[in-house]
Amino acid sequence: EIVLTQSPGTLSLSPGERATLSCRASQSVSSSYLAWYQQKPGQAPRLLIYGASSRATGIPDRFGGSESGTDFTLTISGLEPEDFAVYYCQQYGSSPWTFGQGTKVEIK
Amino acid sequence: QVQLQESGPGLVKPSQTLSLTCTVSGGSISSASYFWSWIRQPAGKGLEWIGRVYTSGSPYYSPSLRSRVTISVDTSKNQFSLNLSSVTAADTAVYYCALATRQYGGNSGLFEYWGQGTLVTVSS
Numbered sequence: 001e002i003v004l005t006q007s008p009g010t011l012s013l014s015p016g017e018r019a020t021l022s023c024r025a026s027q028s029v030s031s032s033y034l035a036w037y038q039q040k041p042g043q044a045p046r047l048l049i050y051g052a053s054s055r056a057t058g059i060p061d062r063f064g065g066s067e068s069g070t071d072f073t074l075t076i077s078g079l080e081p082e083d084f085a086v087y088y089c090q091q092y093g094s095s096p097w098t099f100g101q102g103t104k105v106e107i108k
Numbered sequence: 109q110v111q112l113q114e115s116g117p118g119l120v121k122p123s124q125t126l127s128l129t130c131t132v133s134g135g136s137i138s139s140a141s142y143f144w145s146w147i148r149q150p151a152g153k154g155l156e157w158i159g160r161v162y163t164s165g166s167p168y169y170s171p172s173l174r175s176r177v178t179i180s181v182d183t184s185k186n187q188f189s190l191n192l193s194s195v196t197a198a199d200t201a202v203y204y205c206a207l208a209t210r211q212y213g214g215n216s217g218l219f220e221y222w223g224q225g226t227l228v229t230v231s232s
Contacts (some may be wrong), residue, residue: 044222093217095156099157100152
């Protein structure tokens with residue numbers, strides 16, 4: 001089973017700032033099958049990024065994903081008020097599909 | 109636009125079986141390219157994939173829950189269901205049903221559509 005470790009646990013930033021979230025896999029993720037989800041309180045997760053760097057339909061271009069080996073990064077180029085939420089990475093390259101523990105982006 | 113809605117008891121006694129149903133609208137549960145999963149989230153914690161089913165093949169379960177889980181499809185009702193046996197307090201969580209359509213390529217593990225989730229508490 002691939003373990004995903006997200007850092008930091010919490011990111012305190014102001015609107016307009018750049019957010020950089022990390023996700024490290026315990027082993028190689030097949031075909032770069034790494035996704036990012038956003039979850040707000042009381043809501044289901046929403047798919048943001050798939051294939052490590054492709055945005056899902058309707059996702060603003062301030063959200064970007066990248067990878068370097070087993071390290072994956074979600075970048076939000078300028079935080080909007082609606083971006084403050086918890087973000088999860090998930091690998092779907094090897095069963096069982098697994099999620100990271102989440103990074104909370106909170107208002108500073 | 110596919111929509112998913114979970115339903116079932118919000119309270120289950122320890123050692124009993126947790127049973128939930130996900131009703132699908134706006135799409136057919138029989139579609140060969142649709143993969144239906146259950147995912148859960150304990151309060152304040154991360155997400156755990158439980159298992160998936162599709163009408164063209166056998167279900168597949170997370171190894172950590174395989175001995176207690178059954179996921180099945182009812183094509184006549186456009187629903188799929190989760191049964192989790194011998195529950196304990198550790199099974200208390202919000203349970204989500206989710207859909208992978210492979211519209212972005214990949215496999216059955218990319219979840220594009222989610223239900224709103226239903227809280228199940230295991231307590232006597």
